Amino acid sequence: MPGYIEDRWYKKGPDGKRNVPTERHGQGKRYKVTGIPGVRSRSFAGLTGPQGAKAWLAKAQNESSKGEFIDPRDGNILLADYFEEYWATREGDPGTLEGQEQSIRKHIIGRLGHMSLNAIKVPQLRVWLKELSGELGPGTIGIVWGYLSTILQAAVEDERITKNPCKAKSIGPPPPPPRKARAWTKDRILAVQAEMEPRFRILVDLGVGAGLRQGEAIGLSVEDIDADAGVLHVRRQLKKVHNRLVYALPKGEKTRSVPLPRHLAERLAAHLEEFPAGKVTLPWGNPDPPANARQAEERALQTHELVVTAPLGGPVRRDSWNERYWKSALVHAGVIPAHPDAHPTAKGRQLAKFVPSREHGFHVLRHTFASVMLDAREPIVAVSQWLGHADPSITLRIYAHMMPEADGRGRAAMDAWFETEVDS
Known part of the structure; x- marks a missing residue:
């Protein structure tokens, strides 16, 4: 499987052992994972452990072979910056887009825009929903939630993040109130x-x-x-x-x-x-x-x-x-x-x-x-x-x-249907 770990502090000596300091010895992170097609190189301070170079190499090789690899560094972009990229490609009715943009900038970017995409998780969404509940009704919160979910889903499809936290089963907007239109006299x-x-x-x-x-x-x-x-x-x-x-x-x-x-x-x-x-x-x-x-x-x-x-x-x-x-x-x-x-x-x-x-x-x-x-x-x-x-x-x-209550017309029609069947 392609990919390897490069030791940037030591190189092999005449005896074949990696014990000769390089020009980079002591500078920066020691290990670099590289050589995986389609995956950018990444440096690590340590070789072992869950955050070490070996763990990253295995994970990157496995996910890359299945076409599922997403570099976490791509999710470091701020939500505010990603929104600018995303919104520039949107098409639709100008009036509708204008209203959506105003709502997104006020309720989403204004509160979450300083966070990176990969930092927006379920706990952060819970705090955000609680803040919104103090100023917006359930119906409006549901609409704003939909806007954020659409943006984060686009980030998933752009391979910025691995999954959309808005789709977690443990969180969601409050149910909208029953909508019953009222007529005037x-x-x-x-x-x-x-x-x-x-x-x-x-x-x-x-x-x-x-x-x-x-x-x-x-x-x-x-x-x-x-x-x-x-x-x-x-x-x-x-x-x-x-x-x-x-x-x-x-x-x-x-x-x-x-x-x-x-x-x-x-x-x-x-x-x-x-x-x-x-x-x-x-x-x-x-x-x-x-x-x-x-x-x-x-x-x-x-x-x-x-x-x-x-x-x-x-x-x-x-x-x-x-x-x-x-x-x-x-x-x-x-x-x-x-x-x-x-x-x-x-x-x-x-x-x-x-x-x-x-x-x-x-x-x-x-x-x-x-x-x-x-x-x-x-x-x-x-x-x-x-x-x-x-x-x-x-x-x-x-x-x-x-709609008016049933007045028995259906029952009478069915009786007439049966009577016609009996008569025939």
Whole structure:
């Protein structure tokens, strides 16, 4: 088996014995393991023992012959430095990657970045999880845990470390809390809508009446409305990437069509009569300058006549809209209490500070849409498609509690089946 140990302090004399000091005698480590194909040489102070040259040679020869050798020195790189290497190769939706990177830098690199990859073991992860539990909820911890596990698994595949400590059976993130969506009552929806600026009330209708996500609602254009066919086409969303607005495909990277109720069609027509659609030109997907012809084509500017625009005619910015209009309406409608330090802005209507209200975000309108559809016994597969979920199981997991109880129709159908069999 290839590989040998070189004594760098002594060489053989005329008598064949290794007793003649070399020029390196007394300098550095005495023994060097070398000669194994694909394995870098390594020096040791001692020859025997678990940390000696002989033990290393045997281990390296054995693992190398099976194609399993990983040099521990490759894992000495700091997690922060390895992340830079790893992240530079990531591809995907710019907005999604931006959010992931912010979370990773804050919760992972900020706490573990100073450690080398091979120093991150189960005990270190236990301490890290305990620190996170003091500031994050179980669901968010699970997401961050997934990010770290993905990074460390990449390190395994890059042959930096032998195994991913996140896959140890004795440790893991806390179980996520049961996710049960809560719908609003009709009275609450009408109360919030009444407290909104008139030009934005149609957004409430789009959320409740068509199940649109917020970015999809503010990205809806006139060309997406097919009142004659009773269909609303969800073709894009408006989102922020690198702090700039862009058009992009809806979540899940796919378009869809949803039923357009007659009343919603009438409200859209009335809205456009009072607040005409505005042409908004934005890049597609990524606002950064393209690096090649392909990117130039993919990111080319697009112009759409948006159903909802800001008071000055530009696109609606979701984050500022949530603060200035949505949360103010929640306070005035009595959905959330006023912040102790809240005060009206210069316009005298919007409030400057708000209490946390995540459960009362725009997505609650989608929950209400799902509730109405499921209560009407629409098939879960159809509701899933209308909501733009990747799989009906997602819809079922979120909205199963909203589905009506069995009313005996299945039992009656089975009785009818048996009766038909007997009659025949």
